[in-house]
Each structure stands twice: as structure tokens, then as C-alpha cells.
Amino acid sequence: MHANAANRLLHHYRATARDLPWRARPGEPAPDPYRVWLSEVMLQQTTVAAVTPRFLRFVERWPTVEALAGAADEDILGEWAGLGYYARARNLIACARAVAVRGGFPETEEELRKLPGLGAYTAAAVAAIAFRQQAVVIDTNVERVVARLFALTAKTDVRAAAEAFWPPEHSGDFAQALMDLGATICRPKSSACSACPLLPDCKAAALGTPEAFPAKAAKKAKPHRFGVAWWSRHGEAVRLVRRPPKGMLGGMAALPGPEWCSEQPAANPIAIVRHEFTHFTLDLLIVPADHDEGWWQPLAELAKVGLPSLYRKAVDAALAAEREPRLAA
Ligand code: SF4
Incomplete structure (x- = not known):
């Protein structure tokens, strides 16, 4: 069942992939790792709609990681203003400079992980999408889809389920297919299951309660x-x-x-x-x-x-x- 579900999802992605300025269309050569990395850092905690114009301004001003590495901190922080989570911008600067010194991005998840400020998620995303390496990429959209597909209440169970289901030879496209599905069909509050290529295999849909997965943590009062x-x-x-x-x-x-x-x-x-x-x-x-x-x-x-x-x-x-x-x- 898993292989069929994965194939159906990839087929669906090839027909419906969102056009985003940091992506390559399915079947095209892999995208520039600089653009993949920059977009993934910007997209943490920020929506695609908010990121897209800011991403385009960034790459127009600094078209390569070397150009970004050579820019003044104040200019980069100023360009980041309004995107929030400013530790990301400081990590971005440190990482760009380390990549420029070593002469380019490394290709494996393990080596990417050694760059300053580049976390496990971003390393997996860059390895899978820009370098077509085998890597399991789990952001909040992917987490939600996998949790529903296998009716998992605990988010901690998602990685093992995803690894069993992930086609190693198509890691990048599969990650982006799950991201798109989570953003457009398997949405947090109103999943459109009738349009979903995973419907025949989806345990949460069979239970009739997709939105119950994964279970939500009780909200703590903010100080x-x-x-x-x-x-x-x-x-x-x-x-x-x-x-x-x-x-x-x-x-x-x-x-x-x-x-x-x-x-x-x-x-x-x-x-x-x-x-x-x-x-x-x-x-x-x-x-x-x-x-x-x-x-x-x-x-x-x-x-x-x-x-x-x-x-x-x-x-x-x-x-x-x-x-x-x-x-x-
Ligand atoms: S069938 Fe529904 S709940 Fe299951 S993955 Fe698809 S959209 Fe999500």
C-alpha cells in the first residue's frame, strides 16, 4: 500500500506542483542550493505568501551566496525587517559566510548540518531538494499529512512512519509533494479529502476525523x-x-x-x-x-x-x- 500511495502522490505533484520562485518544476534540473536554503530559512514560521516578495528582493539584491556573504550585517538585517524571528537572519549571515569560505554548499545532509545555524530540517530539505540526496524532510505540513495518513496522535511517531513510506530515489519531489498537499488539500482545519490522492490509504479519513490528527498540545498561557x-x-x-x-x-x-x-x-x-x-x-x-x-x-x-x-x-x-x-x- 505504501509504494502505491507514494506513487499516486508523486503523480499528483507532477500535475499540480505550485510554481514558486525557489523551485524547479518536476522533471527540470535541480534548483540552485542557495535559493533552496534561503527559501527554507525564510519559510520557517512565515507563510509562502509573505515570503515570496521578500525572497525575490533578496535574490535580486544578492543573487549568490557569495554576494550575500559579502554584504554588511546591517543591510541584511534591514532587508529582513518585518519577517520576524531575527535569530534566523543572524544565522543566515553566519551560514552564508561559512559557505562562501568553503567554496559552496556541501551536498549531504550530514555535512550541511555542520554549517553554522543550519538545523536538521533545513539540512534535510537542501540535501533532498537541491542535491537530490536521500533525506526525509518533515515540516509542519508534512507532519500533519503523515500523522493523518497513519492516524498518529503523537507527533513523535511521525518520523518513523514517514521513513517507512518515503521513496529514497525521489526524496526532494516527495518532500515538496507532501508540503504542497499539506498547504492546499490536507489543511489544518478543513481538509479536502475528496481531492486527495492519498484518500484510499488514509486512516484518519477512514475514521472520519482528519482534523483530530495529530493531537494538539494544550496551549500554555503566555507570560x-x-x-x-x-x-x-x-x-x-x-x-x-x-x-x-x-x-x-x-x-x-x-x-x-x-x-x-x-x-x-x-x-x-x-x-x-x-x-x-x-x-x-x-x-x-x-x-x-x-x-x-x-x-x-x-x-x-x-x-x-x-x-x-x-x-x-x-x-x-x-x-x-x-x-x-x-x-x-
Ligand atoms: S485523505 Fe484527507 S486527511 Fe488523509 S491525507 Fe488526504 S487530505 Fe489529509
Whole structure:
């Protein structure tokens, strides 16, 4: 049954593969490993729709891994702004430089895994898709499809089931076929089983409860943290600093301010911005103050420094508060 199901899925993929700028069409030569790696890093925690225009800008500006390796950190972090999860951008820089030094990407999952900041998932994806190596690639879409196909409640059981089912000679296409199926048919909340090539073999569909697989972990309440951002204006410019290289939003341009903490600070803000990070919720209090670290950034040229979403929202809230002080206070 497994071989037939895998063949049906590959056949379906060849007819319906999504056209994405980092992919090769089924049957074409393998895609550039630089583009596969860059897209996989960008797609972690971010949707295809959000990544596609950003990916195209990145490869237009830095068409090769060597070009990216030679770029200034600030330029790369600025181009990454708004994509979130900034540790990814810092890892991207470290990895690009290591690849440039060694003269190109290694081809095996094991060697790829040795590159700085390149995790197990990305190593498997680059090996399978760009180098046509045998590798089992499990992202959240693949995990969901395999869990449903075998009616597995525990995500920890998915890898062994996937390995038994994975055709070694078509690892890259098979991974992309499962990713596409998870994105378009075997969706988290509304699976379109009648259009699915795996339907004859699918245990979750036979049970009539596809959405029950895999079981969802109970959501933990998120902790709450607080921060202060100093709002320092000089004409049509605002004071910005660069955050320390390690930690949240490391290396990104930001409004100045002390470390975030779990106690609400005693301050008199003109506005408060709430921002959801993966592991906590932050209330950022925007407080007028004179500040002399960093640099004056013209407000008309904020886009050039690539502010992360939190600080972009903070600047907008502060400007709105200046226009309508009583409403924003
Ligand atoms: S039959 Fe339904 S639940 Fe099973 S893999 Fe296909 S879309 Fe998912």
C-alpha cells in the first residue's frame, strides 16, 4: 500500500506542483542550493505568501551566496525587517559566510548540518531538494499529512512512519509533494479529502476525523513582559539605536530603551504598543525623553533602516500620539 500511495502522490505533484520562485518544476534540473536554503530559512514560521516578495528582493539584491556573504550585517538585517524571528537572519549571515569560505554548499545532509545555524530540517530539505540526496524532510505540513495518513496522535511517531513510506530515489519531489498537499488539500482545519490522492490509504479519513490528527498540545498561557522605548525627536528625525547582537531582535535598529522586564515600569507613556512574540506578550511604553546614544534617523527614511514590526508600530503610535495627545494618552 505504501509504494502505491507514494506513487499516486508523486503523480499528483507532477500535475499540480505550485510554481514558486525557489523551485524547479518536476522533471527540470535541480534548483540552485542557495535559493533552496534561503527559501527554507525564510519559510520557517512565515507563510509562502509573505515570503515570496521578500525572497525575490533578496535574490535580486544578492543573487549568490557569495554576494550575500559579502554584504554588511546591517543591510541584511534591514532587508529582513518585518519577517520576524531575527535569530534566523543572524544565522543566515553566519551560514552564508561559512559557505562562501568553503567554496559552496556541501551536498549531504550530514555535512550541511555542520554549517553554522543550519538545523536538521533545513539540512534535510537542501540535501533532498537541491542535491537530490536521500533525506526525509518533515515540516509542519508534512507532519500533519503523515500523522493523518497513519492516524498518529503523537507527533513523535511521525518520523518513523514517514521513513517507512518515503521513496529514497525521489526524496526532494516527495518532500515538496507532501508540503504542497499539506498547504492546499490536507489543511489544518478543513481538509479536502475528496481531492486527495492519498484518500484510499488514509486512516484518519477512514475514521472520519482528519482534523483530530495529530493531537494538539494544550496551549500554555503566555507570560507578559514590559518594555520602555524612549521617544526622542529632533525636527523631522527620531533617535534610533542598534540593539545588542544577541537576544530578542538582536542587531536590529530600534528605539532606545532599557532591557524588557516582567514588572510594569513606573513611567508616563504617550502611547503603549502591544506585540505578540512566540513565547510572550510585550507591552512597550513609549516615553518622551532626550537620548544621545545611536543616531538621528529622518522619519521620511525609516524604511531604509528596516525597523522590526514592533518598533515600526511604536513609531506610528508615537507620531499618532503627538498629533492627538489626548486620544493616545
Ligand atoms: S485523505 Fe484527507 S486527511 Fe488523509 S491525507 Fe488526504 S487530505 Fe489529509
